[in-house]
Amino acid sequence: MKVDGKHFRSIWRERDGWSVGAIDQRRLPHEFVIARLTSCEDAAVAIRDMLVRGAPLIGATAAYGMALAMREDASDAGLQRAYDTLVVARPTAINLKWALDEMRSSLAPVDPVERAEAAYARADEIAEQDVEINRGIADNGLKLIEATAAKKPGDVVNVLTHCNAGWLATVDWGTATAPIYLAHERGIKVHVWVDETRPRNQGASLTAWELGHHGVPHTVIPDNTGGHLMQHGMVDLAIVGTDRVAANGDVCNKIGTYLKALAAHDNGVPFYVALPSPTIDFAVHDGVRDIPIEQRSGVEVTDMTGRTADGRLETVRIVPESSPVANYAFDVTPARLVTGLITERGVLKPDRASLAAAFPERIAVAAK
């Protein structure tokens, strides 16, 4: 996607051929800063500290982290050590484990002398595959936006989204935003309601920044606004991303997604989830019960950072010093509240049979 006319992906191999460039997402929307990752530890810290975030990008970063690790120590022990370091960086997005499993199984049979080269090649493939998958999601989700547009000729299609499931959260295009970008490119009038997404404000900081740079009309709303908009016919459809979809179609995504799905259900607003197939976890049968929910530092809740009028970044506390806080980073929306899963292989019903029929090769892997 473009930033000030220049094409960027969220992660790439630098010109030196071995170090890895990534946009430091903690600094957006205030500053556009590129970070250079030069070790497996750098990649693990980038994921843990959310320099990079978003399920597919976490997976791609982990893949490059393995490649960086193979430059340092390509032995069997080194391979396992890199896997163990990266796999615990964040617990909820299953793309992390998916990418590491892919890397480990393709590298294990390779002679250690050739492992570093093979690791970069496989990491590049994982990144390219993400872009291709998201293009598939764009095509399949576009049909839903087109169908909505056809019902209100000349009118704007209003899409509500939560968190950032845009190109910054993937390698390119995004998942939830991919159909929106394509619809915009095709001349369909779309407008996006962007949930601010407390506590880290990925909607206000990242989705709004992305959409703005791409010229897509949008409005940032406080997280509590969606229900009101839906009651008044101001949302045609909701499209969100996901960090893990269980075999039964339950969807884990950024905290607050469940509440939006409830409001959508109550108001007859279609609620779609866009997902690349690596986000499906066939090993988890009941998402509400079994998907691990990351709990993050309370500082994300108590403190807010922003730019002052004279251009300084300032962090202020907004909660009384003595009040305890809780920071659950994700929640799970039961499949019964999801209208459809927008995947690279079509829009699926959120149930075991549909997921299994569309992605049989993933079941075999989960069963191993």
Ligand SMILES: CSC[C@@H](O)[C@@H](O)C(=O)COP(=O)(O)O
């Ligand atoms: C295509 S990204 C889908 C999800 O990863 C996204 O909606 C989300 O919840 C991101 O959470 P984050 O905590 O910012 O990594």
